[in-house]
Amino acid sequence: MSANLRFDIAAHIATITLDRPEKLNAMTPDMAEALVAAVSTCNTSNDVRVVIVTGAGEKAFSAGSDISTLDAYETPWDFRNRQDYCDALRACRKPVIAAVNGYALGGGLETAMACDIRIASANARFAAPEIKLGWIGGGGMAVGLSHSIGMSNAALMLYTGEMIDAERAAAWGLVSEVTAPESLLPRAREIAGQIAARAPIAAETAKLNLRAAHQMPYEKAIEYERDLQAICFGTADAAEGRAAFAERRAPVFRRR
Numbered sequence: 040m041s042a043n044l045r046f047d048i049a050a051h052i053a054t055i056t057l058d059r060p061e062k063l064n065a066m067t068p069d070m071a072e073a074l075v076a077a078v079s080t081c082n083t084s085n086d087v088r089v090v091i092v093t094g095a096g097e098k099a100f101s102a103g104s105d106i107s108t109l110d111a112y113e114t115p116w117d118f119r120n121r122q123d124y125c126d127a128l129r130a131c132r133k134p135v136i137a138a139v140n141g142y143a144l145g146g147g148l149e150t151a152m153a154c155d156i157r158i159a160s161a162n163a164r165f166a167a168p169e170i171k172l173g174w175i176g177g178g179g180m181a182v183g184l185s186h187s188i189g190m191s192n193a194a195l196m197l198y199t200g201e202m203i204d205a206e207r208a209a210a211w212g213l214v215s216e217v218t219a220p221e222s223l224l225p226r227a228r229e230i231a232g233q234i235a236a237r238a239p240i241a242a243e244t245a246k247l248n249l250r251a252a253h254q255m256p257y258e259k260a261i262e263y264e265r266d267l268q269a270i271c272f273g274t275a276d277a278a279e280g281r282a283a284f285a286e287r288r289a290p291v292f293r294r295r
Contacts, residue, residue, distance in 0.1 A: 041073035045095075046080070051088040051235040052228065053081050053133075060096030063142055065105040066150075071124040078127045085294050088235040088242065090131060091227050092154055093138040094147075097162065097220055100139040103146030106172070125178035128153035132243050134234050138227035139163045140220065144202075149176055152183030152213075155246060156230065159205045159214040160223045166202040186253065187213050238276040239294040 045056040055077050057064040066074075081087045094100040128135060128150065137154035144166050151157050151165075167184065169176050175197070184193035188211040196203065205217045218226050234242055244267040251263045271277055275295040283290035 041067070041069045043067065044070050044073040044077070046073075046077040048084070048087055050232070051086060052231045053077070053084075053087045053090045055090065055092045056095055057093070057101050058095040060094070060098060062105065063099035063102035063144075064094040064096075064147070065102045066124060066146060067105050067108055068111075068122070071122055071127075074124045075122060075127040078131045082130075082132050085239075087133055088239045088294070089231045090133050090135045091138055091224075091231055092128070092135060092150065093224065093227070094140055097140055097160070099141040099147070100137070100143040100163070101147030101150055102142055102144045103149070119177075123178055125149045125153045129179070132246070134242055134246055136227050136231055138223050139165075139205075139214065140223055142166075145169055145176060145180075146178050149178035149180050149183060152179060152187060155249075157214040158216040158218060158223065158227060158230070159208060160220045161205050161217055162220055163205040163208065163214070163217075164202045165196075165205075165208050165213060166200060167196045168200040168202075170198065171200040184213075187211075236292075238271070238274070238280060238290070238292045240274050240276055241271045244271050 043057070043059040045058050047054050055074060057066070057070065059065060059070070081090050125146065134156070135154040137151040137157045139151050139157060139159040141160065141162055142164050143151050145168055148165050148167060167176055167180050181193065181197060184196060192211050203211070205214065208214045209217050216226065248264050248267050252260050255263060276292045279292060280290045
């Protein structure tokens with residue numbers, strides 16, 4: 040793990056904290072490697088049911104990749120094939136919540152969009168500023184923005200590189216909620232706790248189903264949904280859910 044990335048697990052909730060506040064939590068290759076390892080642990084651990092990603096301090100969620108490290112790549116091809124932290128988050132099988140505090144810029148915005156649910160502090164600011172430096176995002180910027188906020192709003196952000204505030208991000212659908220700064224992590228943990236209390240396999244298949252709904256033709260997506268439903272229905276947790284309903288008690292799910 041990196042000294043600039045904290046990772047802990049409690050009550051079935053894994054928390055990944057980008058911990059480089061003096062540099063606006065800008066990502067280094069070392070941090071990216073640590074994040075990839077943390078996500079791998081989340082994927083394989085039965086103790087993890089939901090993941091929260093946030094940044095240390097109140098100034099920034101993340102300013103993206105540390106620009107001072109980019110010249111370390113010998114060729115553009117090496118840069119293109121670098122280990123990408125957004126790819127790792129998109130590959131996480133567990134539901135992921137981004138708790139966005141302060142700036143989410145460039146790769147930081149891509150990091151947030153790689154998560155399933157985004158909530159923001161009132162002081163959050165979002166931008167795709169790469170165009171100001173002569174390039175464009177490469178961690179899913181255009182596809183993430185166009186799916187989240189529509190083509191016109193995405194074009195406005197991509198072509199100008201200018202920031203939007205949390206209120207506009209919520210109005211456009213980039214984030215689900217805006218909270219007071221001091222309420223951000225408690226609210227993220229509240230949502231995470233609700234998800235962690237649900238049947239874990241059902242939550243993971245719901246994530247697969249949601250992505251399929253975006254990517255598959257309409258009828259195929261419905262067919263896939265029914266296949267996933269059948270898989271869930273055959274689990275021990277589904278049997279426990281039916282038994283708990285009949286017995287009027289809270290279910291105890293075990294990811295089985």
